[in-house]
Amino acid sequence: MNFIIHFGIIANALLLYILIKNALKQVQFKILFVIFSWILFTQISLFGFINQNEIIFYPVFLFQDTITISIGPFLYLYVRAIFFPDKHIIKDNYKHFIIPILYLLFSSIPKLIELIQRPETFGHIREGVESILAMSTIYTLIYCIVALKTLSKTKKLIMQYYTHISPNDVNWLQKFLYGTVIVFGIDISLTIYELVFPGISFSVGIISFFIVFLIVYLAYHGISQTKILLPEFLFTKEEISFEQDSSKNEINNPRNKVIYDLKEMNSLKQELEKLIQKEKWYLIPELSLKSVSEELQISDKKLSYLLNQYMNVSFYDYINYLRVEEVKQKILDPSYAQYTLLGIALDCGFNSKTSFNRTFQRFEGITPSNFKKNQAIA
Template sequence: MKFYYSNINSNDLDWLQIFLYGTIVIIGIDISITIYEVLFGDITSAIGIIAVFVVFLIVYLAYKGISQTKVLLPEFLLKKEDVIHEQSTEESRLISHQTKITHDPEELDILFKRLEIIIREQKCYLTPELSLKSVSEKLNISDKKLSYLLNQHMNVSFYDYVNQFRVEEVKKKIMNPSFSKYTLLAIALECGFNSKTSFNRTFQRFEKITPSKFRTQVLKSKSNYDLTEL
């Protein structure tokens, strides 16, 4: 996910935990019925209710799994078959050319500068739904090539690359008096984060301090500066 998306919600993969628990429940019901029948005899009267519950659980798990498929697969694997067919010829023609220039340091440096311009000047990171594919389209290159630039040349995931700009933007707004009335969550949402949990976790990982403590330090230093001026 970090290779393709700039935001990761903790709920996106919760269905795996639900699937695990659901599977355990289904197996537990089956084992319980078997043990009951061995010890006490047939329980045909309750089978119908149990079967309905199990079928409902299976359908629910299937729905959750299908609805989260996009999270687990790269976007190019989720395109419709006709789109893949239309692009396959063009991609085949370009692949040898891209392979030759992928490792060209000079071209990668140029591409890096173009990427920095798009991200910094156009502030694409403020878009919560920003993805590797959308940025590669802005650069007019393939997502594979952009992925190589980030992962191999810059040694950073797309997720970390984008979120470092978001964190810096949050810090600027926290230090800006115009945003003194804003909550931290409001500032985070304006800077491209899409959840409080993701924001707190990412900010602390980059700055080694929680957003609230950072804001407290900023306010304290500003207060000390004002007293000094007096």
């Protein structure tokens, strides 16, 4: 148990060091720093608890006792900060912390005072407060579920509006939130188990193990998550019905959604192909649906309909397929022989090695390096 907690503390401290050194300029990483600082103090508190060390345990007890009710709002704001960067996000969302503050004042602080005055209660800090722990855990679970719903809607919108962001870019965060739900689910289960079998207290060790696992996972994946910026107005747009569009060439189908005139769609398709393929707009790294619709002088809703309904392709796939084809042509072009694969990818509109490799393999079924080797052999 001591080994697990020691490992967790070291991993957490390393992650905080990386955040301080490289990433605290972005608001999402400031929130992440708070989250992992809280977890670090909680780990130190658990270490003091397991080793019956009051000098270590008491100073950080409040972090350990409030983490179950505080981590949920912080995780929710972290998700929002990734997609909607705002330096005032904590200030503007203070209401989410009212209940954790009340919990601190009327539960955690009195509990700490009781522990200091009655050291014999040190042995099992969960005893007698199972209902409060359950309520605080449920509070965090609600925030995790809301954050997961935000992610689910985000992944859908990404492919409709952007080409430089992949839905896979948020998979790690989705898994982390599911992991958090599992940890708190285990916590609730163990609390119930301890009620049925009093005197058995191994929950701290089990929970510590899963917390350490999540820390390592987020440390590996979370630091590089800096480029996803999804304007909040897109969430509102997604809920707007097509029937609100006032275009002259629209008629309603039985579902009360708009079907655009086929001639208009065919004409728009030709204009789109001229802009994207002939003028090579797909080479623009941060090309978005909005920028294309503005150039075509149509609404982004109409352009989305053209792609998804008329051409049966997402904006993301449409643009990145052309980028992959451009990469293939340049790999075969002797004038690009001195270029690295990454250099070619960046020249073709991709903005990262990870995104390029993933997209290329998705369309071609083979990695870019293997494709290049095969062409050299041929």
